[in-house]
Each structure stands twice: as C-alpha cells, then as structure tokens.
Amino acid sequence: MVGIGAALLTEQGLSTRLEYRGITDGDSSNDQTWMINLEKKY
Numbered sequence: 001m002v003g004i005g006a007a008l009l010t011e012q013g014l015s016t017r018l019e020y021r022g023i024t025d026g027d028s029s030n031d032q033t034w035m036i037n038l039e040k041k042y
Helices: 002-025 029-041
Strands: none
Touching: none
C-alpha cells in the first residue's frame, strides 16, 4: 500500500506539469510516456 500511496502523491505533484506539457505539445502521448517513467522510478 505504501507504494500505491507514493505513486498517488507523485501523480498529484506532476499533474500541473502534465497539464502544462499538454498545452504546449498538444500531444496525448505524454501521459503514456509519464506512466512508463513512473514505473521505472518505483
């Protein structure tokens, strides 16, 4: 459960950056790239 909690906290922390990238790039693939990076971190 700790791992899930850490993932949720990280998701909240990066949500603003994801929105910013979505506005600048207009590319939905950023979400997939972010999920892959998140899996590599934890």
